[in-house]
Amino acid sequence: MLDTSVAYLLDPDPIETAPAAPPRGDGALLDAYSQTVSTVADTVGPAVVRVDTRQTSGQAGRGGIGSGVVISPDGLVLTNAHVVNGAKEIRLSDTEGRTTESRLLGIDPDTDLALLRADAARGLAFAPLGDSKTLRRGQIAIAIGNPLGFESTVTAGVISALGRSLRSVSGHMIEDVIQTDAALNPGNSGGPLVSSRGEVIGINTAVIMGAQGICFAVASNTANHVLSEIIMHGRVRRGYIGVAAQTVPVPRRHAIAAGIENRLGAMLTNVQADGPADRAGLMSHDLVVRLDGEPVTGVDDLIRLLDRNRVGKHIKIEVLRLGRLREFEVAPSERVVTPAP
Numbered sequence: 001m002l003d004t005s006v007a008y009l010l011d012p013d014p015i016e017t018a019p020a021a022p023p024r025g026d027g028a029l030l031d032a033y034s035q036t037v038s039t040v041a042d043t044v045g046p047a048v049v050r051v052d053t054r055q056t057s058g059q060a061g062r063g064g065i066g067s068g069v070v071i072s073p074d075g076l077v078l079t080n081a082h083v084v085n086g087a088k089e090i091r092l093s094d095t096e097g098r099t100t101e102s103r104l105l106g107i108d109p110d111t112d113l114a115l116l117r118a119d120a121a122r123g124l125a126f127a128p129l130g131d132s133k134t135l136r137r138g139q140i141a142i143a144i145g146n147p148l149g150f151e152s153t154v155t156a157g158v159i160s161a162l163g164r165s166l167r168s169v170s171g172h173m174i175e176d177v178i179q180t181d182a183a184l185n186p187g188n189s190g191g192p193l194v195s196s197r198g199e200v201i202g203i204n205t206a207v208i209m210g211a212q213g214i215c216f217a218v219a220s221n222t223a224n225h226v227l228s229e230i231i232m233h234g235r236v237r238r239g240y241i242g243v244a245a246q247t248v249p250v251p252r253r254h255a256i257a258a259g260i261e262n263r264l265g266a267m268l269t270n271v272q273a274d275g276p277a278d279r280a281g282l283m284s285h286d287l288v289v290r291l292d293g294e295p296v297t298g299v300d301d302l303i304r305l306l307d308r309n310r311v312g313k314h315i316k317i318e319v320l321r322l323g324r325l326r327e328f329e330v331a332p333s334e335r336v337v338t339p340a341p
Contacts, residue, residue: 037140039198040195040198044142044192044194046095046096047071048067049067049094050094051066051091051092052091052093053066053089055088064087066080066083066146067145067191068092068191069192069203070124073125075118076105076227077115077118078200078203082112083190089101090102094125100118101120103119106231106235106236111226112206112218115226127192127200132178132202132220132221132222132300133298136162137158137160137162139158139159140196141178141181141201143155143182143192145184147183147186155182157181158181158182162179164176164246166206177205177219178193180202180216180217181215182215184207188204190205191204203223205218229307233308238308239310239311239335240275240276240332242277243277245268245269246267249263250262250264250287254320254323257324258323260290265287265296266288266296266298266301269285280317280329286319287321289318292305292315306332311333311334312333314331315331316330
């Protein structure tokens with residue numbers, strides 16, 4: 001190794017220095033990365049709960065284990081739809097061993113999200129939802145959950161990609177998915193993916209079996225929209241145009257030529273045959289930049305704007321096709337959600 005310390009060559013005698021005292025305590029040994037992960041684990045960990053489900057009433061029923069995250073002190077809990085779908089009994093356990101029954105407020109298989117209400121507990125530790133639109137590839141991502149029943153397990157990695165699409169167990173495409181290499185295993189489902197600021201940026205949902213470090217979480221902005229709809233209406237009523245999309249950058253030269261300010265848009269990766277978008281003339285690789293005059297800066301915007309108020313109405317979708325701005329008129333239908341058995 002190259003020694004870069006300063007050498008005083010004109011000094012006739014070397015200057016002896018006392019050896020540095022060894023550091024005291026583990027704190028001095030932790031680097032900035034370790035400190036960040038440890039702080040987030042201590043802050044968000046108490047808000048992560050174990051979700052135990054039973055398919056039939058009574059002790060003999062089949063059950064499963066997942067994770068969830070408390071998002072408000074009055075007992076609202078986000079988890080995965082596939083964790084609680086079909087469950088007759090749902091019990092939550094916190095890091096201190098306290099348990100409480102919970103009830104299902106609403107479920108959305110399209111995004112693999114479900115909202116629970118803890119029945120007896122109030123004043124719970126909770127974690128805030130962050131803004132997933134501000135995320136960048138390479139950011140620290142920390143997963144907390146109960147993989148394979150090992151409670152309060154923490155794994156860390158980075159955000160590998162943004163705006164992925166993922167097909168759920170029910171067959172629906174989940175849009176605006178975060179890819180991470182933070183290790184996830186069965187039982188992590190429904191637990192939070194957390195940023196270095198201690199904000200929930202995603203709800204862990206799936207892994208690619210047989211792969212190394214390819215895991216997925218539903219973005220927090222999508223989760224925020226879903227829970228708002230469930231709280232207000234008991235379900236998520238959304239428009240359906242028959243496309244799959246992912247968030248991509250808008251080439252600057254195309255944005256200038258089209259007179260738009262979008263830095264990001266939603267590129268259509270698949271258009272269902274004879275769906276509303278297909279009948280309107282939209283094609284794969286079209287880059288959606290506006291919907292009814294409102295900017296679309298990613299998949300989460302497209303999901304949010306295709307809400308219940310646009311079902312059955314004609315809407316204008318503006319796209320960049322081969323660098324040119326084009327406008328199409330689409331009539332969304334209502335997406336029919338059929339929970340998995």
